[in-house]
Amino acid sequence: MTEDVPKLNAFPIFMRVEGEAVVIVGGGEEALAKARLLGQSSARLRVVAADADPALREWLAVNGAELVEAEYAPAHLDGAVLVFAASGDESLDRRIVEDARAAGIPVNAVDRPELCDFFTPAIVNRAPLAVAIGTEGAGPVLAQIVRARIDRLLSPSLGPLAALAASFRVAAEHLLAKGSERRAFWRAFFSGAPERALEAGDLAGARRAASELLSRSTAPRGHIALVGAGPGAEDLLTLRAQRLLMEADVIVHDALVPEAVIAMGRRDAERLSVGKRKGCHSKSQAEINALLVELGRDGKRVVRLKSGDPLVFGRAGEEMAALRDAGVSYEVVPGVTAAFAAAADFELPLTLRGVSSSMVFTTGHDLKGGTLPDWAKLAISGATVAVYMGRSVAADVASRLIEAGLSPDTAVAVVENASLASRRRFHGTLADLPSLESRTDLNGPVMTVIGDAVAGANFEHSEPLAAHRKQAAKAEPQGARI
Ligand code: SAH
Numbered sequence: 325m326t327e328d329v330p331k332l333n334a335f336p337i338f339m340r341v342e343g344e345a346v347v348i349v350g351g352g353e354e355a356l357a358k359a360r361l362l363g364q365s366s367a368r369l370r371v372v373a374a375d376a377d378p379a380l381r382e383w384l385a386v387n388g389a390e391l392v393e394a395e396y397a398p399a400h401l402d403g404a405v406l407v408f409a410a411s412g413d414e415s416l417d418r419r420i421v422e423d424a425r426a427a428g429i430p431v432n433a434v435d436r437p438e439l440c441d442f443f444t445p446a447i448v449n450r451a452p453l454a455v456a457i458g459t460e461g462a463g464p465v466l467a468q469i470v471r472a473r474i475d476r477l478l479s480p481s482l483g484p485l486a487a488l489a490a491s492f493r494v495a496a497e498h499l500l501a502k503g504s505e506r507r508a509f510w511r512a513f514f515s516g517a518p519e520r521a522l523e524a525g526d527l528a529g530a531r532r533a534a535s536e537l538l539s540r541s542t543a544p545r546g547h548i549a550l551v552g553a554g555p556g557a558e559d560l561l562t563l564r565a566q567r568l569l570m571e572a573d574v575i576v577h578d579a580l581v582p583e584a585v586i587a588m589g590r591r592d593a594e595r596l597s598v599g600k601r602k603g604c605h606s607k608s609q610a611e612i613n614a615l616l617v618e619l620g621r622d623g624k625r626v627v628r629l630k631s632g633d634p635l636v637f638g639r640a641g642e643e644m645a646a647l648r649d650a651g652v653s654y655e656v657v658p659g660v661t662a663a664f665a666a667a668a669d670f671e672l673p674l675t676l677r678g679v680s681s682s683m684v685f686t687t688g689h690d691l692k693g694g695t696l697p698d699w700a701k702l703a704i705s706g707a708t709v710a711v712y713m714g715r716s717v718a719a720d721v722a723s724r725l726i727e728a729g730l731s732p733d734t735a736v737a738v739v740e741n742a743s744l745a746s747r748r749r750f751h752g753t754l755a756d757l758p759s760l761e762s763r764t765d766l767n768g769p770v771m772t773v774i775g776d777a778v779a780g781a782n783f784e785h786s787e788p789l790a791a792h793r794k795q796a797a798k799a800e801p802q803g804a805r806i
Pocket residue numbers: 555556580630631632633634635636637638660661662663665666711712713714739740741742743744769770771772
């Protein structure tokens with residue numbers, strides 16, 4: 325142990341309380357807070373209070389705990405394994421502390437650390453798994469903040485998983501050699517098929533998967549998660565995506581996924597960029613499919629990170645087909661798609677009562693042929709249209725929609741770098757849209773939303789698209805007309 329690591333003055337332990345009596349003296353808010361905390365355990369609670377608050381009374385009744393309605397007397401502590409002095413009265417709390425100590429029972433006095441034999445932690449409860457956070461009484465607020473952070477990291481299914489593990493312990497010790505074989509089993513148990521089955525709420529499936537692992541006890545099987553990274557802001561990542569990133573051996577990502585999101589992965593995870601940015605050299609889709617299959621067969625846990633939602637213009641269909649054909653297990657984790665982020669940035673209702681009740685996700689790259697695609701007809705009947713990868717085809721989108729009968733005055737909202745601090749917003753009409761193509765000042769991804777519902781957006785923070793149209797027209801007098 326090194327000299328410069330500060331020593332703990334309170335050492336954390338887990339105390340057996342199952343079926344044991346725990347006494348709380350007090351009838352107010354503090355007593356209720358302690359009752360709630362202790363209520364997470366299987367201890368028998370006894371609360372001593374001459375005049376308990378109604379809220380405490382109700383909690384005790386609902387939770388089947390005992391209420392002793394009397395002035396405190398030392399006999400109330402009989403048989404207890406822990407005592408809490410929560411009367412709010414300093415001299416009474418002192419007396420309780422003295423009585424408990426005389427009876428050899430560890431005691432905690434609420435808000436009086438100097439009188440405490442022990443402190444109560446903030447708890448992340450995934451029974452039988454528990455994380456207890458202590459600050460030696462120094463910072464209950466800090467403890468709550470840390471608690472909230474850890475709570476977010478730990479899946480609710482960890483509790484049932486730990487309980488299931490306990491039921492497999494004897495068998496594992498019996499069947500598997502101590503050391504690496506047993507460790508490999510538990511690693512596969514806690515981060516492989518049993519864990520995934522429980523995450524999906526399938527206890528029977530988890531038990532089956534665990535039995536299978538036990539009988540095979542071979543190398544762990546690979547698994548690919550196709551994960552939506554959201555539109556760019558790292559806090560628009562889902563909690564599930566974050567958890568998978570922390571468990572991944574390999575992260576395979578597109579160019580649009582920001583560094584900050586990738587950095588959420590395990591520090592020692594391998595990171596592979598597979599490009600896919602316009603104009604840059606990148607792996608072909610077939611190469612990406614082959615890479616994922618190979619990683620899966622190598623037994624790797626892979627997060628295949630895609631911007632936005634993986635199932636929206638993400639070519640996830642091809643990757644899933646390749647994985648299915650190869651018999652590699654996979655799952656899909658949704659993400660916030662760019663259209664939703666752009667709508668949020670514009671406070672733009674994508675559906676609007678009486679105006680628009682359907683929505684189209686399109687690229688606009690299918691407009692070149694002679695016939696109008698179905699989505700153009702939907703647009704004319706009032707759907708809100710979100711155009712992905714639409715910058716280079718902005719003029720086509722506008723002219724074909726107008727030709728098909730949509731008014732040139734239809735409202736249009738454009739967002740570059742939606743969800744990021746660097747975002748830029750533009751508003752205008754369908755007639756202004758072609759100016760997007762000639763802009764050299766937009767380097768980030770661009771989302772275009774078209775439709776009457778766009779008129780319900782907030783234009784306080786956006787620039788008019790038309791301003792640029794006029795400038796462009798001035799610069800090239802006989803320039804391409806809209
Ligand atoms: N799967 C992604 C879309 C990938 S296609 C999703 O669900 O969002 C790439 C296109 O998405 C870009 O050309 C752009 O039109 C859009 N896009 C992605 N991120 C964006 C962002 N932060 N702001 C605006 N558009 C974005």
